[in-house]
Amino acid sequence: MLITYFDLSQQGTTITTSRIRPHQGATGDAVSRAEILGLLGQAGPLSRGEIARRLGLGPATVTAQVRRLMNDGYVRELPAGARTGAGRPRVPVELIADSATVIGMSVTPTSVMLVSMRIDGTVADSRAAAFNPSADPLGQLTAMVVAEQAAMEHPERVVAVGISVSGAVDQALSTVRISATLNWRDFSLGAQLQQAVGLPVFVANDLFALTTREVSFGLGRNKDDFLLLGLDYGVGLGIVNRRRVFSGSDGSSTEFGHMSVDPGGPLCVCGNHGCLQVYAGLNEVLDAAPAAAGRLSLAPLGAGRLSLAGLLRAADDGDPAVVDFVAGVGQRLGRSVGGAVNLLGTATIIVTGQTTALWEHLDGGFRRGLDETVLKFLHPVDVTVKAWTESEDAVGAAGLALHNAISLNVPPRAGG
Incomplete structure (x- = not known):
């Protein structure tokens, strides 16, 4: 697979590519740098020995990667602490939280959620902007990045931009191969936006971005193997095996939502019939709920469309048809995820996404x-539901950008 490297020099930003394996295991240099930063951001200053023990890394690996992080200006040493026995003095290493910033953007058919995040995972700014994916999307996204940087006290500290979209993405080229929700095909978003803003740009499937963030900075940081089920406008499944985030040979993430679960089912936008997407995608659930429940009077938006809040109210009120409908969606999801659990032998599941607002009613069927x-x-299956916020996907994109910038050794730029 090709990985894009960005060289930020005074003469400008240049791009080269190298064929390497991305997202190596916990002993790989690429991941270990990001994991060290994630640990220091969560736990505070630690000695090199403590870092090695907590992450299960070799002392030599930690020493080498801490040295690189120090040279890049991401971490610093604190004064040595007390000796332990005859050993050397404990020298804590501290994350420099404001040394670098990343911008994360989550693109939907109607809006872009944008966040700026420091390397300790703190979100410094979060906002939403209206968006039309069919009207000069590159110009709109460029203007958003430029405006976000202009509002910062130290815009020169931005090291990368991450963008998450629903669809198939060639991550090596940061090209959106197909996004049904955005109506994009073969859109070289990353290269074009990178040229426009002069920063490394990483574009990924939304679930891949969230999964990458979870490995280094989130709930999955202490798990070697897990599945991240994303329930939103798209249905996705991030796969982590031995701390590696799985992606296809062309860089695309898994397309779990386009697994056919009923060959005689409705036509999906992908061209196949009975995909999980047509039963569990958020738009599809909201479209189908009124007819399935026989209650077109349930707070429709437009031609029979419910809002997510309206569907949740109906389920909370105990409407039997609505409760049965949502439970049926959960059961279909559970059967599909169960097949993945059997295939991969991974019985730890993290669930995220807007649709988790319905989880109390999905859970039994699931x-x-x-x-x-x-x-x-493989029982018992460990299921954890992750709290979802409006900025969650954008934070995932920022986490991906941070992970990749650190993994690929992109240092903060001088100035400020």
């Missing part, structure tokens, strides 16, 4: 679906 499909020796 667990029934798991019980119907998961091999008994």
Whole structure:
């Protein structure tokens, strides 16, 4: 796979490519740098020995990577502490939280959520902007990045931009191959935006971005293997095996939502029939709920469309048809995820996305679906629902940008 490297020099930003394996395991240099920063951001100053023990890395690896992080200006040493026995004095290493910033953008058919995030994971700014994916999307996104930098006290400290979209993305080239929700095909978004703003730009499938962030900076930081189920406008499944985020040979992430679960089912936008997407995608759920429940009077928006809040109210009110409908969606999801659990032997699941607002009503059906499909020796399945906020996908994109900037050794620029 090709990985794009960005050289930020005074003469300008140049791009080269190298064929390497991205997202190596916990002993790989690329991931270990990001993991060290994630640990220091969470735990505070630690000695090199403590870092090695907590991350399961070799002392030599930690020493080498801390030295590189210090040279790049991301971390610094604090005064040595007390000796332990006959050993050398404990020298804590501290993250310099404001040494670098990344910008994360989550693109939807109607808006872009944008965040700026420091390397300790602190979100410094968050805002939403209206967006039309069919009207000069590059110009709109360029203007947003420029405006965000202009509002910063130290714009020169921005090291990368991350963008998450729903769809198939060639991450090596940061090209959106197809996004049904945005109606984009073969859009070289990363290269064009990088040229416009003069910063490294990493574009990824939204679930891949969230999963990468979870490995180094989130709930998955202490898990070697897990599945991240994303329930939103798209349905996705991030796969982490031995701390590696799986992606296809062309850089695309898994397209779990386009797994056909009923060949006789409705036509999906991808051209196949009965995909999981047509049953569990957020738009599809909201479209189908009124007819399935037989209650077109339930707070429709437009031609029979419910809002997510309206569907949640109906389920909370105990409307039997609505409760049964949502439980059925959960059961279909559970059966589909159960197949992945069997295939991969991974029984740890993190669930995220807007649709988790319905989780209280999805949960029973989801667990029934798991019980119907998961091999008994893989029980119990560990399911954790991650709190979702409006900025979650943008934070995921920022986390991906930070992970890649650190992994690919992109230092902060001089100035300020």
